[in-house]
Amino acid sequence: QTVHKVRYEEVVRSVLYVPMYAGLKKGIFKDEGIELTMKTSQGTDKGMAALLSGSADIVLIGPEASIYVANSESPVKPVVFAGLTATDGFLLMGRKPDPAFDWNKLKGSKIMSFRPGSNPDIFLEAALRKKGLDPKKDVKLVNNIGPAARTGAWLAGQNDYATFLEPEASTLEKEGKAFPLGSVGKEAGMVDYTVFTTTDTYLKKNRAAVQAWTQAVAKAQKYTAAAPAAELADLVGEYFTGVSKPELTSAIERYQTLNLWKKTPLVEKEAMDKLQDMLVQGGVLEASKKVDYARFVDMSLVQK
Amino acid sequence: MSTVMNTTNTQAASPPDARSPEYVQWLAQIQRRKLLITASRIGVLAVFLAVWEVLARTQVINPMLTSYPSAVLPTLVDLFKTGDLTGHTWITFKATIIGFAVSMVLGVLIAALLWWSGFLKKVLDPFLVIANAMPKIAFVPIFYIWLGSEYSVYGMAVAISLFITIMVVYEGFQAIDPNKIKLATTLGASKMQVMRYVVFPGSVPAVIAAIKMNIGLSLIGVIVGEFQSSSAGLGFLIVNGSQVFKLNIVMAAIVVLAMLSAVMYLAVTRLEKAVQHRYA
Amino acid sequence: MSTVMNTTNTQAASPPDARSPEYVQWLAQIQRRKLLITASRIGVLAVFLAVWEVLARTQVINPMLTSYPSAVLPTLVDLFKTGDLTGHTWITFKATIIGFAVSMVLGVLIAALLWWSGFLKKVLDPFLVIANAMPKIAFVPIFYIWLGSEYSVYGMAVAISLFITIMVVYEGFQAIDPNKIKLATTLGASKMQVMRYVVFPGSVPAVIAAIKMNIGLSLIGVIVGEFQSSSAGLGFLIVNGSQVFKLNIVMAAIVVLAMLSAVMYLAVTRLEKAVQHRYA
Amino acid sequence: MNSPYRIHVDNVSLRYFTLQGETQALQNINLSVKPGEFISLIGQSGCGKSTLLSILAGILPPSSGNVFVDGSAIVGPNPRIGYMLQQDYLFEWRTILENTLLGAQIQNKDMAAAEKRAIGLLQKCGMGDYLHHYPRQLSGGMRQRVALARTLVTNPDVVLLDEPFSALDSQTRLSIADEVVDVLRDEGKSVILVTHDIGEAIAMTDRVIVLSRRPGRIKSVHHMDFPSTGGKRPTPFEARGCPEFNDYFNVLWDEIDAHVEG
Amino acid sequence: MNSPYRIHVDNVSLRYFTLQGETQALQNINLSVKPGEFISLIGQSGCGKSTLLSILAGILPPSSGNVFVDGSAIVGPNPRIGYMLQQDYLFEWRTILENTLLGAQIQNKDMAAAEKRAIGLLQKCGMGDYLHHYPRQLSGGMRQRVALARTLVTNPDVVLLDEPFSALDSQTRLSIADEVVDVLRDEGKSVILVTHDIGEAIAMTDRVIVLSRRPGRIKSVHHMDFPSTGGKRPTPFEARGCPEFNDYFNVLWDEIDAHVEG
Numbered sequence A: 001q002t003v004h005k006v007r008y009e010e011v012v013r014s015v016l017y018v019p020m021y022a023g024l025k026k027g028i029f030k031d032e033g034i035e036l037t038m039k040t041s042q043g044t045d046k047g048m049a050a051l052l053s054g055s056a057d058i059v060l061i062g063p064e065a066s067i068y069v070a071n072s073e074s075p076v077k078p079v080v081f082a083g084l085t086a087t088d089g090f091l092l093m094g095r096k097p098d099p100a101f102d103w104n105k106l107k108g109s110k111i112m113s114f115r116p117g118s119n120p121d122i123f124l125e126a127a128l129r130k131k132g133l134d135p136k137k138d139v140k141l142v143n144n145i146g147p148a149a150r151t152g153a154w155l156a157g158q159n160d161y162a163t164f165l166e167p168e169a170s171t172l173e174k175e176g177k178a179f180p181l182g183s184v185g186k187e188a189g190m191v192d193y194t195v196f197t198t199t200d201t202y203l204k205k206n207r208a209a210v211q212a213w214t215q216a217v218a219k220a221q222k223y224t225a226a227a228p229a230a231e232l233a234d235l236v237g238e239y240f241t242g243v244s245k246p247e248l249t250s251a252i253e254r255y256q257t258l259n260l261w262k263k264t265p266l267v268e269k270e271a272m273d274k275l276q277d278m279l280v281q282g283g284v285l286e287a288s289k290k291v292d293y294a295r296f297v298d299m300s301l302v303q304k
Numbered sequence B, C: 001m002s003t004v005m006n007t008t009n010t011q012a013a014s015p016p017d018a019r020s021p022e023y024v025q026w027l028a029q030i031q032r033r034k035l036l037i038t039a040s041r042i043g044v045l046a047v048f049l050a051v052w053e054v055l056a057r058t059q060v061i062n063p064m065l066t067s068y069p070s071a072v073l074p075t076l077v078d079l080f081k082t083g084d085l086t087g088h089t090w091i092t093f094k095a096t097i098i099g100f101a102v103s104m105v106l107g108v109l110i111a112a113l114l115w116w117s118g119f120l121k122k123v124l125d126p127f128l129v130i131a132n133a134m135p136k137i138a139f140v141p142i143f144y145i146w147l148g149s150e151y152s153v154y155g156m157a158v159a160i161s162l163f164i165t166i167m168v169v170y171e172g173f174q175a176i177d178p179n180k181i182k183l184a185t186t187l188g189a190s191k192m193q194v195m196r197y198v199v200f201p202g203s204v205p206a207v208i209a210a211i212k213m214n215i216g217l218s219l220i221g222v223i224v225g226e227f228q229s230s231s232a233g234l235g236f237l238i239v240n241g242s243q244v245f246k247l248n249i250v251m252a253a254i255v256v257l258a259m260l261s262a263v264m265y266l267a268v269t270r271l272e273k274a275v276q277h278r279y280a
Numbered sequence D, E: 001m002n003s004p005y006r007i008h009v010d011n012v013s014l015r016y017f018t019l020q021g022e023t024q025a026l027q028n029i030n031l032s033v034k035p036g037e038f039i040s041l042i043g044q045s046g047c048g049k050s051t052l053l054s055i056l057a058g059i060l061p062p063s064s065g066n067v068f069v070d071g072s073a074i075v076g077p078n079p080r081i082g083y084m085l086q087q088d089y090l091f092e093w094r095t096i097l098e099n100t101l102l103g104a105q106i107q108n109k110d111m112a113a114a115e116k117r118a119i120g121l122l123q124k125c126g127m128g129d130y131l132h133h134y135p136r137q138l139s140g141g142m143r144q145r146v147a148l149a150r151t152l153v154t155n156p157d158v159v160l161l162d163e164p165f166s167a168l169d170s171q172t173r174l175s176i177a178d179e180v181v182d183v184l185r186d187e188g189k190s191v192i193l194v195t196h197d198i199g200e201a202i203a204m205t206d207r208v209i210v211l212s213r214r215p216g217r218i219k220s221v222h223h224m225d226f227p228s229t230g231g232k233r234p235t236p237f238e239a240r241g242c243p244e245f246n247d248y249f250n251v252l253w254d255e256i257d258a259h260v261e262g
């Protein structure tokens, strides 16, 4: 069996990517002949940059970056070849628990989101729209706070609502600082949130490696779907320095119930069309610049 | 009265109308050299821009990652026309000046305190060394938490520049010739008078040196702060531009930032020259 | 032979066994003062930690935002036991040293080149001023793009420290007493010999001054680079800790970072003292 | 106390304490200076000359013994004593006039009167045209004259001079010595001059006191008698031309040289 | 060319060019020095003394005129000419011996032989015990002796001294002058001394050349004749005691003073 050496970068370290860590720990990638080095690039933009500049072979980032780049002058084009998360994993959280929460209650409030044009922000806007709220008028989206500073800003008493990923969501809930009210992903619909992406040139030269990768992802997804949360927490604990087992377990449970993790790596055309609509509505993509599914997604390996 | 003046200025050189042909020739040569230098500078810049443009256009380097001059220039003009650029630049500049002013005032005060009490200086010394050596940038993620979005930009600016200001100014106080202090003491000066008449006015060059470092560091602090949280400013332009892969905006902002920092630096350098002349 | 020695060292003070009571008393007082200083330092630290602990425990300040000493310490011990901390620290240290070494070598070479050719210096001067004044941090978002994840950490370290190194070393070269060069010239030294026998050995203190700035700046560059993209290092610990909001990890990493930077700073300061003694 | 002496040094000793050890800088110094008398201290480097001046200026308390001005003990900086250091230490950021006024300012004197006196003194020292110049615009000799005016502006009775001309070149030195002596005699000051230049000591002062090497003790005292020209002591420059000068010089040279080592 | 003169300065003029204007520093200087002769240049500050030495040292080409050593024109730094500056400029990072060897190293001399000569010279200057000391460990006078040894190590025929003692205190100055003259005469050098100290010029050299104020021209030349003691010229120190000394001094003082202004 040939060994594929792959330089891999994930967008952030998050419970959202537990299937990947599980695959690594279970030796699934190794079994497929993949030897990888992993880095955390701290942002989709940086992950994409790593890809385009050739310092990474495969990255796990939001698919929207590939759409932007498909429209650009870049001679190298990114290719989405497998999906990992079914939709956005952010939870909408408020300062008080509210069993009778209704998204209409958000009207007139300040919600802490992410930078304009970023995936989490686009998804939140889509969810709001679905619920009949105009993200520009009915609510005030705060999107000028850097990722590392968001939790602090929340704790410092800024904003009425905010979106959080696991494991912060569980931690904050446990501390009584924030309470989950809804799931952004659930409202926005099943639109792939983070996908494995490579470049056309890498794919051409290293098809076997990408194939092996896709198969490993599929296996890892299958394993994750069946495994109990506690087992997964034990398995991937070492990727989350400082997060306790119970916290991790509850976070994994939450994502399991939300069906966040895809069962197969397939990224569907409808999902990508929906994403592009969201981008257009969000004002970060011109309608005329929508990109053909085939121009940035290649599902041929998944189908094998 | 028979003292020999050492200053050459007072003995004027020959009047200009008495220029010898050799001198005229020498002046012309100096002039040529000056022109050559200016030409070379323009040349270096032109070559740099041309290489950048060509490499990006021929896709030897990915234009998506670097943009290119002919894309950056229109962006600059556009941003400037809409007034956006002026606004962002002004915001960054204002924050820099505020951070700078705060850390200068604090820095000089603390340095004065340390000078006043040698004991306090001794006690605080290891903490100052650590605070000064510490990469303040490490606090970026938690600074925001502590200071909130409004003040974290200033906070970063002050954090980055305060300790070095204290050190430079204190060293300036220390570097005052002890004989000048001795002189004031023999005239009966109290410690307060020594400070007022000798140490403070004598450390103006040190304060200028601190200003020189400080203003650059404050700008760095502001940019870092703006990266973290902001809705305007050059740092905001850069981080937002890179988020949506608008490298022409990033480059435009960087060009403006380079100009802003160079202008501030040159202003302080000019101030420094003026003071140095006075304190020669 | 009737020259008067100005160095006091050579005329030893009275032998120690001849200590007068007043001197013994004076020594004791000095000793007391030293003890008092040490005690005060410990006191300052203790008060700081106690206030932090109490405020966080009584929730006057939000313990989630600040953590508290009794949480940071076990984290430190844990991280240290698992070997994680040593590993992360080593990675950051190594990157710092590499960045530092590269920019020292490059900086000294370029400074030598500029010294050699006054014309080149003149031509490049405005570019150097801009490069030096520019907040290199602005390049963070695009540095990563250019250099890739592997080299962007080193790249940032070099970018931050290179220009100031060039400037400080060049200024050191310039500050060599022109009379020393004149002396070598009258002995028939070529430019190369002047460089070798006068300028290089004479600028050792300037190089040390550059090292002192450089090593701190390289560390900043590495931390910033690690914030940006990394899989290990103290910067990684800080940014990841703050993302999962484990302030105890952030604080632990910051404590280690503070110690690392202080140790490097003190090492260079010691080197500086040794050299200064030699070059007194 | 009423004392015939302007300055009286009574059995003064001084030890410096450093971590390396203690240094006996002065041992049992006894010395008196009458009003209007000019004396000089010579001795090898490190023998304690500057230390003695510091004690007289009240900025260094003696380890034992006492110093008196007109019979009252000196316990701190005293406006009756002016101290002129080896270098001028003019403040670069002040004009000549402002520099001269420093002492008056520190002592909260009436500034209008002080300014009048300062201008008068500067004129006397030949610096009347430079009131609003800055120190950097002056030559070494001119600066030292300003330092003299600054010392005199608070009208001290005693002036201590610590190698006041050693930073000047020899020509300037010779001419400024004449002027300084002239001004000081004119103002009726008592003067204690420290110098390394034996010739300067002989030419400028009435009494030359030789200190032994460390610990500084008074080794010998020499009276300088010159034939008076026109009822006055010859100027320093004239004194150098007198035959007595060479004799004194050789005596003092031997006195010092014998105790100096390579 | 065969020339009876070691150094011959033939109608040398020099103009400095700066952006502010041109400065005529020297005008039509004619001067000759015989082998073994000691001459000195005096004149007010800025009259071009150092400029003339720089031309002789070959580091500054004259605007017009020529300079020759033993009849051959000087066009650049010349090993036959040694230059000793006002301060010692010893390299702090070299030991005394290494400092002394600088010239030999630069001129790629046989280092073993050079070291032998250097040690010999240092011993002659009384510095034999300090070969491996660093400059910071020496007093000003000792440092200046090392500078002399450094100048002599490459065995130049002519030694140029630019105010070599002006950084020293007067006592040290008097004693070192004797030693330097001793060493230089012993080595048979020709010497051109620049000084501000008229006394030094009179006591140390055979001929004193007075330069006019800028542009420097030769104003007058004075031969110093002293009664020889034991067939030799008196040492500088002895010369100062001779009655001729005062006469020469007063002549030269007037000569200079007349041209100096406040």
Ligand SMILES: Nc1ncnc2c1ncn2[C@@H]1O[C@H](COP(=O)(O)OP(=O)(O)OP(=O)(O)O)[C@@H](O)[C@H]1O
Pocket: C008, D016, D017, D018, D023, D025, D044, D045, D046, D047, D048, D049, D050, D051, D052, D214
């Ligand atoms: N602050 C001090 N602490 C310790 N020792 C000192 C101090 N000041 C002077 N000394 C020592 O005391 C002795 C006398 O010093 P002082 O400066 O009075 O000598 P001096 O006669 O003025 O010498 P010079 O002619 O070089 O000026 C010297 O040996 C010196 O090393």
Ligand SMILES: Nc1ncnc2c1ncn2[C@@H]1O[C@H](COP(=O)(O)OP(=O)(O)OP(=O)(O)O)[C@@H](O)[C@H]1O
Pocket: B008, E016, E017, E018, E023, E025, E044, E045, E046, E047, E048, E049, E050, E051, E052, E214
């Ligand atoms: N490099 C230079 N460029 C322009 N002018 C100069 C330069 N060097 C010296 N001069 C001018 O030439 C004149 C002669 O200078 P030089 O140094 O030879 O005088 P000097 O007689 O040695 O003076 P001093 O006694 O002060 O050493 C001075 O007026 C000086 O200002």
Ligand SMILES: [Mg+2]
Pocket: D049, D050, D051, D162
């Ligand atoms: Mg002294």
Ligand SMILES: [Mg+2]
Pocket: E049, E050, E051, E162
């Ligand atoms: Mg000169």
